Amino acid sequence: EVRDVTWRYSCHHKDVLSRRRECRESWLIQTVNKMNQGRQAGLSQDRRAELERRLLTELVEFLSPRTPGEKEMGGRTTGSVAWRLARGELGTQQDKEKPEPYVFRLGEQEKKGRLFHLVYCTANDKYTRLYNNVEMKPGWQNWAHSVQDVFRKEEHDWNMCYLARTEGATTGSISWKFDMSGSGLCVQRIKVVTRSQTFENGLVSWRLCADDKCVLLTGGAEGTETTDLEGVTSFTLTADLQGGQGDHAWQQAQLFRQGLDKTVEFPLDIQVHLKPA
Numbered sequence: 001e002v003r004d005v006t007w008r009y010s011c012h013h014k015d016v017l018s019r020r021r022e023c024r025e026s027w028l029i030q031t032v033n034k035m036n037q038g039r040q041a042g043l044s045q046d047r048r049a050e051l052e053r054r055l056l057t058e059l060v061e062f063l064s065p066r067t068p069g070e071k072e073m074g075g076r077t078t079g080s081v082a083w084r085l086a087r088g089e090l091g092t093q094q095d096k097e098k099p100e101p102y103v104f105r106l107g108e109q110e111k112k113g114r115l116f117h118l119v120y121c122t123a124n125d126k127y128t129r130l131y132n133n134v135e136m137k138p139g140w141q142n143w144a145h146s147v148q149d150v151f152r153k154e155e156h157d158w159n160m161c162y163l164a165r166t167e168g169a170t171t172g173s174i175s176w177k178f179d180m181s182g183s184g185l186c187v188q189r190i191k192v193v194t195r196s197q198t199f200e201n202g203l204v205s206w207r208l209c210a211d212d213k214c215v216l217l218t219g220g221a222e223g224t225e226t227t228d229l230e231g232v233t234s235f236t237l238t239a240d241l242q243g244g245q246g247d248h249a250w251q252q253a254q255l256f257r258q259g260l261d262k263t264v265e266f267p268l269d270i271q272v273h274l275k276p277a
Contacts, residue, residue, distance in 0.1 A: 201254030
């Protein structure tokens with residue numbers, strides 16, 4: 001049996017139709033019907049009637065695009081690794097490369113304004129330093145200090161993207177390091193927005209650490225503002241991913257989940273207010 005299953009994996013049928021321009025829809029339907037007629041020619045009448053009933057039931061369901069449930073928003077969990085790799089659903093070659101550990105140091109504008117402000121957008125996979133000549137850097141790994149078993153995943157079926165731990169890994173982590181030493185400035189207060197989402201019993205934990213002092217973060221959209229690291233000249237922001245159930249546990253703890261079209265939203269937002277050391 002040959003079927004066009006596009007509508008089962010889309011919530012926006014009109015948008016899909018606007019992008020399907022390789023052939024006429026009427027031609028596609030006629031071609032699929034002819035293929036099925038040839039394949040089903042040797043089947044019994046009862047079997048053909050059963051297939052027809054199944055098709056009609058499915059077509060009725062497709063008349064009203066459905067809204068995915070929370071568990072479905074966790075992303076695809078079926079299909080072989082090779083098949084999903086070919087579709088780009090298990091990360092890119094860039095995800096598998098390991099750049100040198102990056103350390104943020106203050107630029108002249110940041111020193112003058114006594115403010116370091118960094119944001120990251122998963123949708124376009126780009127960092128922006130807002131008080132350093134609006135400096136931009138593509139690639140989530142390129143400004144990270146350390147990465148362990150984490151990759152960026154795109155779900156084109158659900159139009160979503162996020163960072164998750166590598167498939168099969170029981171834990172994953174990523175950190176960013178900030179060093180103000182030599183600038184004559186130190187931390188006054190830090191405000192951090194670190195959006196994360198979990199499914200089943202997946203777990204994401206966030207912390208800010210300087211030497212032997214750490215501050216645990218909520219990981220919510222409202223963010224955390226703290227003066228607990230006041231006076232330090234160096235600190236690290238770290239996210240740990242763990243937990244989840246079954247073969248797809250790796251997918252049940254996600255960082256920076258957002259729609260692929262949300263290119264002006266920033267699920268990571270770090271503001272470091274500074275003062276004279």
